[in-house]
Amino acid sequence: xxxxxxxxxxxxxxxxxxxxxxxxxxxxxxxxxxxxxxxxxxxxxxxxxxxxxxxxxxxxxxxxxxxxxxxxxxxxxxxxxxxxxxxxxxxxxx
Numbered sequence: 630x631x632x633x634x635x636x637x638x639x640x641x642x643x644x645x646x647x648x649x650x651x652x653x654x655x656x657x658x659x660x661x662x663x664x665x666x667x668x669x670x671x672x673x674x675x676x677x678x679x680x681x682x683x684x685x686x687x688x689x690x691x692x693x694x695x696x697x698x699x700x701x702x703x704x705x706x707x708x709x710x711x712x713x714x715x716x717x718x719x720x721x722x723x
Contacts, residue, residue, distance in 0.1 A: 658684045665689060668709045677704035 656662065661681060664674060665688050676682050682705040686696045695710030 656684075661685060662688055665709070670694070670709055670711055673706050673708045675701065675704060675706050679705070681705070682707060 658681065661674075661676065661684065665685055668674060674685065676685060682698055685707050686698055689696045689707070689709055693712045695712070697708040697710060699706045
């Protein structure tokens with residue numbers, strides 16, 4: 630304590646401060662992600678690289694859809710399948 634003043638305010642609390650928008654980098658796959666949104670269940674899209682395949686599969690699964698991926702001579706084929714929560718049980722009961 631100096632001169633009767635307490636200097637313990639190392640941190641400051643700011644109330645009602647709005648959160649600024651994120652400043653991170655944009656996705657490299659904006660065009661691909663837009664195409665995924667246009668796909669209907671059962672549609673297939675062909676991508677050339679493994680990172681594109683991974684991105685597409687993640688985006689579709691995050692949206693709740695099933696995904697099937699198959700390697701082809703030109704890269705990968707990805708199918709947008711029925712939402713996972715609507716799948717019916719198979720002959721084994723799952």
